[in-house]
Amino acid sequence: MPKHKNTNIKPYKLKNGQKRYWFRIYLGMKGGKKVETSRRGFKSYDEADAVYKQLAAEDAQDYIKQKQITFDELYHKWLPFYSQNVKESTLWKTETLYKNHLKDQFGDQYIDQITTAEIADYFLDLSAKLVKYKMVFWYMRRILEHAIDINLLSRNPARASLLPKKTSVKKRRDxxxxxxxxxxxxxxxxxxxxxxxxxxxxxxxxxxxxxxxxxxxxxxxxxxxxxxxxxxxxxxxxxxxxxxxxxxxxxxxxxxxxxxxxxxxxxxxxxxxxxxxxxxxxxxxxxxxxxxxxxxxxxxxxxxxxxxxxxxxxxxxxxxxxxxxxxxxxxxxxxxxxxxxxxxxxxxxxxxxxxxxxxxxxxxxxxx
The missing domain is CATH 1.10.443.10 (Intergrase catalytic core)
Known part of the structure; x- marks a missing residue:
C-alpha cells in the first residue's frame, strides 16, 4: 500500500468498525487570530485529501468559520422560516419526510462535517428504495442552503450534480x-x-x-x-x-x-x-x-x-x-x-x- 503523503489526514473507526478519515487544517491569520477548521467522515484518504487541498487554497481573509451545530439543530432553525409560506398540510408532510428519511441519517452530525460524498452515497441508496427520493434531496439542500444564509456554512455539500437521475423502484400505475x-x-x-x-x-x-x-x-x-x-x-x-x-x-x-x-x-x-x-x-x-x-x-x-x-x-x-x-x-x-x-x-x-x-x-x- 502506498504511503500517504499528507500526514494531517488521519484514520479513525466508527462504532460499527468502519474506517473513516479526518483532518484539521490551519488556513492562516484573520483579525489577529488563527483560522483553523476540521473535517471528518471521509470514506477514503483520497476523498479527504481532495477537500483538504480545496480548503488549503482558500484565503483566510475570505474564510467563514463554520459553527458546530448539528443538522437537526439547523433543521429547527430553518423550519420557522419555511412554515411561514406553506399550508399546514404541506408543513406536516415536510416534518414527516424529515423524520422518516433525514433525521436518523444526518440529524446528529455537525453540519460542517457532512460531506458531499456521504450525501451522494445516501441518495444513491435511497433512489433504489423510494420513488420520491428527489423530494427528500431538495429538502435537504434547502435546509443546508439556510445555513449559508445565516452564515453557518460557506458552501452547500448537497451538490445537485450528484443526485441520481432515475429510481429503480417500480413506478406508480400507468x-x-x-x-x-x-x-x-x-x-x-x-x-x-x-x-x-x-x-x-x-x-x-x-x-x-x-x-x-x-x-x-x-x-x-x-x-x-x-x-x-x-x-x-x-x-x-x-x-x-x-x-x-x-x-x-x-x-x-x-x-x-x-x-x-x-x-x-x-x-x-x-x-x-x-x-x-x-x-x-x-x-x-x-x-x-x-x-x-x-x-x-x-x-x-x-x-x-x-x-x-x-x-x-x-x-x-x-x-x-x-x-x-x-x-x-x-x-x-x-x-x-x-x-x-x-x-x-x-x-x-x-x-x-x-x-x-x-x-x-x-x-x-x-x-x-
Missing amino acids: VAHNFYTADQLHQFLDTAKEYNERTYIYFSILATTGMRKSEVLALKWSDIEFNKQRIYVQRTTAYGENGAYITQLPKGNKKRYVPLDDKLAHELKHYRRDLSDKLFHTAKKDYLRQSKPDQWLAAIYAKDPDLKKITIHGLRHTFATLLNQAGVNPKDVQAILGHSTLDLTLDVYTHSTPEGREKARAEINKLF
Missing part, C-alpha cells in the same frame, strides 16, 4: 389508461346509483365537475349556487400538524368556480336529508375522512366486476378528456380544473381515445 370513455362512465355511475344515493352523488360531482377527491369531501351546501349553475370550490380536506384532520384552501391556494349541470343540480336538490351544512359528513356532522371514497369505490367494483377499474383521481382525467374530445376550449378546461398551466391540462389530464381519433378523421374528411 395513468395513460386511467380514465373512462363516456359509455364506461355511464356504466360506472349507474352501478354507483344502485349501491346507494350518497355514493352516486359523490362520484357524480367528481365526474361532472373535475373536482379533486378532497375538494368534494369539503363541500358545504352554501358552496352550491343553484341560481348561477355553479359550485364554488374554496376548501379541501387535509391532514395537518400531528395528523389533525383540517380544511384549507384548495391546491395552489386558489379558489375557483366549476359548472353545475342541470341533471346534477336536480339530483342535489333531492339529496339533502338533514340540516347539516356539509354535503358529506359523519353521524357527528364531521367531515368524512379521505379513506371513505376509496371504500365506496371498492364496493362499486365489487357490485359490478365487469367495470373497468380506475382510481378516484381517474374521474378527473375522465372529465378533462371528455371535454377536450367535445371541443371545449382547453383554457376553459384549465380554469375549471384549477391548473396553473395549460401544459399540465393537456399533457397529463387529457388522453387520446379511439372516439377522438375517429372524430378527427371525420373532420379531416370535411376539410379535404
Whole structure:
C-alpha cells in the first residue's frame, strides 16, 4: 500500500468498525487570530485529501468559520422560516419526510462535517428504495442552503450534480389508461346509483365537475349556487400538524368556480336529508375522512366486476378528456380544473381515445 503523503489526514473507526478519515487544517491569520477548521467522515484518504487541498487554497481573509451545530439543530432553525409560506398540510408532510428519511441519517452530525460524498452515497441508496427520493434531496439542500444564509456554512455539500437521475423502484400505475370513455362512465355511475344515493352523488360531482377527491369531501351546501349553475370550490380536506384532520384552501391556494349541470343540480336538490351544512359528513356532522371514497369505490367494483377499474383521481382525467374530445376550449378546461398551466391540462389530464381519433378523421374528411 502506498504511503500517504499528507500526514494531517488521519484514520479513525466508527462504532460499527468502519474506517473513516479526518483532518484539521490551519488556513492562516484573520483579525489577529488563527483560522483553523476540521473535517471528518471521509470514506477514503483520497476523498479527504481532495477537500483538504480545496480548503488549503482558500484565503483566510475570505474564510467563514463554520459553527458546530448539528443538522437537526439547523433543521429547527430553518423550519420557522419555511412554515411561514406553506399550508399546514404541506408543513406536516415536510416534518414527516424529515423524520422518516433525514433525521436518523444526518440529524446528529455537525453540519460542517457532512460531506458531499456521504450525501451522494445516501441518495444513491435511497433512489433504489423510494420513488420520491428527489423530494427528500431538495429538502435537504434547502435546509443546508439556510445555513449559508445565516452564515453557518460557506458552501452547500448537497451538490445537485450528484443526485441520481432515475429510481429503480417500480413506478406508480400507468395513468395513460386511467380514465373512462363516456359509455364506461355511464356504466360506472349507474352501478354507483344502485349501491346507494350518497355514493352516486359523490362520484357524480367528481365526474361532472373535475373536482379533486378532497375538494368534494369539503363541500358545504352554501358552496352550491343553484341560481348561477355553479359550485364554488374554496376548501379541501387535509391532514395537518400531528395528523389533525383540517380544511384549507384548495391546491395552489386558489379558489375557483366549476359548472353545475342541470341533471346534477336536480339530483342535489333531492339529496339533502338533514340540516347539516356539509354535503358529506359523519353521524357527528364531521367531515368524512379521505379513506371513505376509496371504500365506496371498492364496493362499486365489487357490485359490478365487469367495470373497468380506475382510481378516484381517474374521474378527473375522465372529465378533462371528455371535454377536450367535445371541443371545449382547453383554457376553459384549465380554469375549471384549477391548473396553473395549460401544459399540465393537456399533457397529463387529457388522453387520446379511439372516439377522438375517429372524430378527427371525420373532420379531416370535411376539410379535404
